[in-house]
Amino acid sequence: MTMKLPDAVWRHRPGLDGLFGALDAAKGQARFVGGAVRDGLLGLPVNDIDIATTLDPHDVVARLKRAGIKAVPTGIDHGTITAVLPDGPVEITTLRRDVSTDGRRATIAYTDDWQEDAARRDFTINALYADPLTGAISDYFGGIADLGARRLRFIGDASARIAEDHLRILRYFRFLARYGDNELDSSAYDACVAAANSLMALSRERIADELLKLLGVASPIHALQLMVEGGILRPVLPEVDAAGIERIERLIAREAEAGIGTSALRRLAALLPPDAALAEAVGARLKLSNKGRKRLVVALEPVGNVESPRVLAHRVGVEGAIDRLLLDPNQPLTVLEALRDWTPPALPIGGGALIARGLTPGPDVAKVLRAVQDQWVAEDFPDSNRVAGIADQIVSKFQRARQ
Template sequence: MTHRLSDQPWLTAAATRAVMAALEASGGPGCARFVGGCVRNALIGRPVADIDIATTLRPEETERAIRAAGLKAVPTGIAHGTVTAVAERRPFEITTLRRDVSTDGRNATVAFTGDWAEDAARRDFRLNALYADAEGQVFDPTGKGVADALAGRIVFVGDPETRIREDFLRVLRFFRFHAWYGRGEPDAAALAACRDLAPGMSRLSAERVSSELMKLLSAENPRAAVAAMAEAGVLAQVLPEARLTPLFEAAVVQGAEPVVRLMMLLPPDDAVVREASARLRFPNATRDRLVHAALVLPAISLSMTDRQARSALYGHGARAFSDAVRRRWAEAPDRAVDARRLLALAEGWTRPPLPVGGRDLARLGVEPGPETGRLLKAFEEAWVADDFPAAGHAERLRALVSQQRG
């Protein structure tokens, strides 16, 4: 059965047409095809973000063709055959057809080829080994890619163990693609290969692993994929601190963002979180967010009054407060009303600035120095405890100075 992409604005966009025309002007009709995610997503009605193109042209020929058409060419991965074309400020990643010469589980040595089937044979999953020409006609070299995409099946191209041994990151990619595109039970052969070869992921860089993990957790509903990861021993290999509990499922039901979902897999222990973050080399912002949520959690309760919540927000910040509230909500799913009240308060509340400063104390005869700091700290504590009153600051400060001086 012949398939054709239809109603795809990116396919008929002027920038896309310009890039394909530039390549075909050099290599002739059919020398370039769209490949991978853009074809897959167009077939199943998902949004298309990146547009990748495969071509029979060699990298240097691609670069010349793009520049000859007056477009920008960036040799982003020339050794592996990749040139990025930029048309109307949109990037198009163009890669020469390749076959693997050797692999070591992390990197591959490739040779360029003009054979579309050889290029498809080195890809990970059949639904990613799809191509489409400039008019949208789909090519399916494995003969199963279109059916897999439409049915939600994540199946390796060829033998699963062979594909994984070429790049052990494909273990995580299998679960990530199942989270994003899979339906029903995971492919049994793929799952068995992932279980057997999971220890090979120890050879991968921490950055590659953490990036893939966060992409997986970004899926709308990654619960089944993460459960399969845990059952296969893959979750323990990647994140031994993780515990798959009802908290994770609750976070997904809440619609929590990926970092919060990750937080639910980890214990609320800042030392454990720091160690896991360091090992996987999470970005500093992710690490700090996980740590702060663990530190703040003991101070947060869904029974807090709005006044108590404002005090906690002032002391801990809205993000750490909200993350801790979401964990408490996951622990008590029946307290959704209280959790939403506190989350709404955090979203709408603006932390007020301290209404007095050193100059105010100087006007009361307090010399700059340690006493100023102590008095301002005492004023702040009383001001927060009184729920941030908007007036009477001068009188409060004068009384505090008199009290402190006896």
């Protein structure tokens, strides 16, 4: 009996019927592929929809235009077109086979053989196709059985698959964390360990992207332990060790207890030794965005015991304060309550109000404004009436000192 893709809301997104009509899916020219099929079979939410087709990419563009569907040639050299539908983009890729590969990029040729296309994919659970009209699944490498057993296997020889694209090492651990039941395929793990140095050939952006996806998985601990034991990250992140695993485990428990959503960047901070200078270096090495780098650094600066959570949040931002308080095991989680649904207010007074109180325009205004702000923060951000009183006191004190 042929297994079928369960019916689900995502299969009826606006525009999909028209898209499959344009691609001649009724004649077997187009199928769902990859993550949508995998997660659809598991009953998980499906966000990204990918379609594989026997049609040439230029033919795909022409057909979409005729059907009034916007087509963007996002990766036309690699056979990929993006169709813009009302509920988001859908990627359509022509069936391919690898001609040659150097571990970073592949030279491909188009094919009309579905099994050839499946053979160039990474894991058996990602090489599943589904007929969009009947839901019938095409499985060439035992992916359905592996999905049922929560078993993660490379297609064919693991070392050969990794040699085609070194990023598959990191993908292996991400998929293991998300879909594996922790029963390890030792040949796959050994192949990843043996090839770990090849990660150095990849761009730091690709490494960071894959690492953050792994850290965003609900339970990444077991996969991370295996990575540390196998020296997987040593070539690119030698700072990560067993102590980092303990810190991230503690953080995940604290996130859950505090009812705060997971953050991959916060977890990356936990994985690193608590050192802001090191965080800056790692952020630069992984080529994180300026915002991402700053968040890592802020998270790993020492908390100190003086500031209240709101004072800290006013200084470094709510996100930074939550990161720092969660990462510090000495901080009771109750301190986070002060930040729930709280936005740091702006000082409700400006230099003009101080000049109106008799100050001479110039550096004195900035100096007094700072003093007013310090007092306002120390009193836990009182309203404008109280701030007016603070300003009166500080201005008169300042003027007396000037006399």
